[in-house]
Amino acid sequence: MAEAHRTGEPAFLSGPQALLSRYPGLADAQAQTQDRAWAIVPLHGRGTATGVLTFAFRREQAFEAEHRHILTSVAGLAGQALARAQLYEREHDTAVRLQRSLLPSRLPHVPGVALAAAYVAGDAVGVGGDFYDVFPTRAPHTPGWVFIIGDVAGRGVDAASVTGLARHTLRVTAAEAPPAEALHHLHRQLTGDPDVDRFVSVACGLLRPHDTGATLRLASGGHPPALVRRADGTVEVVAVRGVLLGAVREIVLDERAVDLRRGDSVVLYTDGVIEARGSGGLFGEHRLVDVLAAAPSGSPTELVDRVRAAVTAHQDVPQADDLAILALQLTA
Numbered sequence: 001m002a003e004a005h006r007t008g009e010p011a012f013l014s015g016p017q018a019l020l021s022r023y024p025g026l027a028d029a030q031a032q033t034q035d036r037a038w039a040i041v042p043l044h045g046r047g048t049a050t051g052v053l054t055f056a057f058r059r060e061q062a063f064e065a066e067h068r069h070i071l072t073s074v075a076g077l078a079g080q081a082l083a084r085a086q087l088y089e090r091e092h093d094t095a096v097r098l099q100r101s102l103l104p105s106r107l108p109h110v111p112g113v114a115l116a117a118a119y120v121a122g123d124a125v126g127v128g129g130d131f132y133d134v135f136p137t138r139a140p141h142t143p144g145w146v147f148i149i150g151d152v153a154g155r156g157v158d159a160a161s162v163t164g165l166a167r168h169t170l171r172v173t174a175a176e177a178p179p180a181e182a183l184h185h186l187h188r189q190l191t192g193d194p195d196v197d198r199f200v201s202v203a204c205g206l207l208r209p210h211d212t213g214a215t216l217r218l219a220s221g222g223h224p225p226a227l228v229r230r231a232d233g234t235v236e237v238v239a240v241r242g243v244l245l246g247a248v249r250e251i252v253l254d255e256r257a258v259d260l261r262r263g264d265s266v267v268l269y270t271d272g273v274i275e276a277r278g279s280g281g282l283f284g285e286h287r288l289v290d291v292l293a294a295a296p297s298g299s300p301t302e303l304v305d306r307v308r309a310a311v312t313a314h315q316d317v318p319q320a321d322d323l324a325i326l327a328l329q330l331t332a
Helices: 002-007 016-022 024-030 065-101 157-173 179-192 284-294 300-314
Strands: 011-014 037-044 049-057 113-120 130-136 145-152 200-210 213-221 226-229 235-238 255-260 265-269 323-330
Touching (some): 002 049, 016 024, 113 130, 113 300, 130 157, 145 157, 157 200, 179 200
Antiparallel strands (some): 113 323, 213 255
């Protein structure tokens, strides 16, 4: 096997004598097997052999030309399949690393707020477009924190470039402008660039503290609605009118304010969560609401972990789409 792997040439050994004449040191091993013929064929994938496929026969074989052709053909197909699997693994790993580079390396410390987030790459090859971010405003007289989560249509390098554009554009604009205005600015960037042919769904929230808690102002560009889990365990669906950014020329985006008290949590997510497919259909918003309502404490880490586990348990096919989850809880 080692010789066939090293040389790249198949070995066909018919009968114990053929084996022992080539490898005399195997006399003891030969006494312990009932095999009487062997075909050891390299697995050729992308040029070099990536392994060997060994066929053992209980009867001596003549290994005529037709037999050798069949065995080498089987090994050739196996080698190509292995090479494609290895290539897929490398491309998928590269895509995941690139995707993670488009996300914040860690979430910031937000006074009075606990945070948690998760990004799970789908099985499809190519960089996905899911992203999230948390950053402070730059208005000293009205301090606050901005929360964004979004999903760029498609996969690959083009999707990655638009993801970077969306995230960094919002980092500049949403730090100074209200959420809907920041999304309008991103929309103009997308529609005004002739090289961009992707649309984006995105939610943008501005959290401002006040004497009895905080107010979260939300705007949505065609994004799934935010979910607010109150301290008593009830869950509210916060839908905000808005359309996908970059899809049409003229858009209307609303804002909606949500009052939060200590213990209240907000969960933002991409459509990879609710569109996860299982035998019972899509995971859906109703299952997501049930998962959040059943969580004992409602801490962001618990909510994120429970959503990930529920989506994984629901799926009976490989996860095709990426998913991102961003959760916050008012702690003071």
